[in-house]
Amino acid sequence: MKIGIIGTRGIPNHYGGFEQFAEYVAVHWTEMGHDVVVYNSHNHPYQEPTYKGVAIRHCYDAEYKLGTAGQFIYDLNCILDARKQNFDIVLQLGYTSSSIWSFVMPSKSLVVTNMDGLEWKRTKFKPIVQKFLLKAEAWAVRYSDALVADSIGIQEYLSNKYNATSTFIAYGAEVFHPVANDALPNYNVEINNYYLLIARLEPENNIEVILDGYIQSASNLPFLVIGNHNTKFGHYLKTKFAAHKNIRFLGGIYDLQLLNQLRAHCKLYFHGHTVGGTNPSLLEAMGCGTAICAHQNKFNQSVLLANACYFTDAASIKDLILSPTTLQQVEVQKQQNRARIKTAYNWPYIAQEYINLFEKVLKNKK
Numbered sequence: 390m391k392i393g394i395i396g397t398r399g400i401p402n403h404y405g406g407f408e409q410f411a412e413y414v415a416v417h418w419t420e421m422g423h424d425v426v427v428y429n430s431h432n433h434p435y436q437e438p439t440y441k442g443v444a445i446r447h448c449y450d451a452e453y454k455l456g457t458a459g460q461f462i463y464d465l466n467c468i469l470d471a472r473k474q475n476f477d478i479v480l481q482l483g484y485t486s487s488s489i490w491s492f493v494m495p496s497k498s499l500v501v502t503n504m505d506g507l508e509w510k511r512t513k514f515k516p517i518v519q520k521f522l523l524k525a526e527a528w529a530v531r532y533s534d535a536l537v538a539d540s541i542g543i544q545e546y547l548s549n550k551y552n553a554t555s556t557f558i559a560y561g562a563e564v565f566h567p568v569a570n571d572a573l574p575n576y577n578v579e580i581n582n583y584y585l586l587i588a589r590l591e592p593e594n595n596i597e598v599i600l601d602g603y604i605q606s607a608s609n610l611p612f613l614v615i616g617n618h619n620t621k622f623g624h625y626l627k628t629k630f631a632a633h634k635n636i637r638f639l640g641g642i643y644d645l646q647l648l649n650q651l652r653a654h655c656k657l658y659f660h661g662h663t664v665g666g667t668n669p670s671l672l673e674a675m676g677c678g679t680a681i682c683a684h685q686n687k688f689n690q691s692v693l694l695a696n697a698c699y700f701t702d703a704a705s706i707k708d709l710i711l712s713p714t715t716l717q718q719v720e721v722q723k724q725q726n727r728a729r730i731k732t733a734y735n736w737p738y739i740a741q742e743y744i745n746l747f748e749k750v751l752k753n754k755k
Contacts (some may be wrong), residue, residue: 390423390750391423392426393474394426394482395480395500396482397427399427399430399525400427400429400445402643406669409669411482420442428461431449448467457700464486471492478500481503482748484526490526492532501743504547519608535750538557560572561740562725565677573654576639577613585657587615588615588650590617591622592671595661600630602703604633605712609635610656615640615642648673652679653678657710660689668692676734680722702724
């Protein structure tokens with residue numbers, strides 16, 4: 390089977406969740422004997438023509454010049470190149486800047502789209518952009534040959550809003566243990582003696598709420614915030630919390646081994662995401678055996694079940710910090726989360742589920 394993957398900045402991962410996903414599944418599918426191509430931005434740090442057997446095609450990406458508008462040009466360039474490749478399957482990861490080009494998708498290839506989260510609900514976008522993203526979502530539903538929902542909540546949403554059938558295939562992760570701790574001194578923190586948050590610094594990720602609750606608790610433990618803070622909201626957060634020296638904005642970190650060290654040895658990992666989908670950083674925290682405090686919503690609860698503590702506002706964050714779960718309960722939660730990664734979210738299983746879907750879609754089209 391010849392598979393093309395579009396919708397990411399490329400592999401190996403230097404950006405985020407879909408890039409991490411593409412890296413794992415593309416390598417796995419290649420090892421299974423499939424012919425896999427991943428589209429990379431022309432200015433991706435990795436410039437070789439192949440990566441662990443996966444073919445890389447670099448396309449011009451205008452984002453560095455035009456910002457968000459450049460993503461549309463990049464996706465169009467990837468799609469135009471894909472028209473020349475005779476793919477059996479084009480796997481489209483997300484739709485925000487690609488579904489507008491559905492009319493030029495390769496006519497002989499079948500398009501499978503991972504619908505990501507509810508992008509149009511992100512509060513960082515102006516109302517006119519949210520309206521466009523809702524339209525882009527509808528285009529992706531209409532013009533894809535098959536849809537993938539990586540959470541039960543998204544699958545239910547697609548069914549209720551569009552009467553659309555989708556296949557639930559979760560995101561993948563690994564169990565990480567034992568995890569070293571030699572990097573902790575570089576951040577002036579000690580095992581089980583700091584709090585951690587890893588997220589894009591966006592309003593719907595509840596970062597401000599979490600930090601407000603932390604301050605209200607009067608805790609003197611360090612709080613590490615990892616995520617690109619060179620954004621409008623990032624600057625707002627840094628300004629608001631500038632007087633609180635224990636809150637440390639570390640910027641984006643993409644070294645998975647380093648991130649795993651920080652996850653595995655923190656006292657409590659905060660996850661405030663609210664906008665749909667199975668979040669990669671949450672699964673990775675589960676795989677590290679981290680004690681987790683998550684925002685209470687159906688997306689997070691469908692992943693964590695009873696194996697986390699949940700918050701709704703700053704006051705509940707304060708209460709959780711001041712009255713933590715017992716050590717025995719935390720150990721059980723950690724073990725259950727690791728077990729969930731092994732059984733429900735392991736990469737080989739996820740990769741095979743996609744192949745099963747591709748084969749089904751190809752068979753139905755014959």
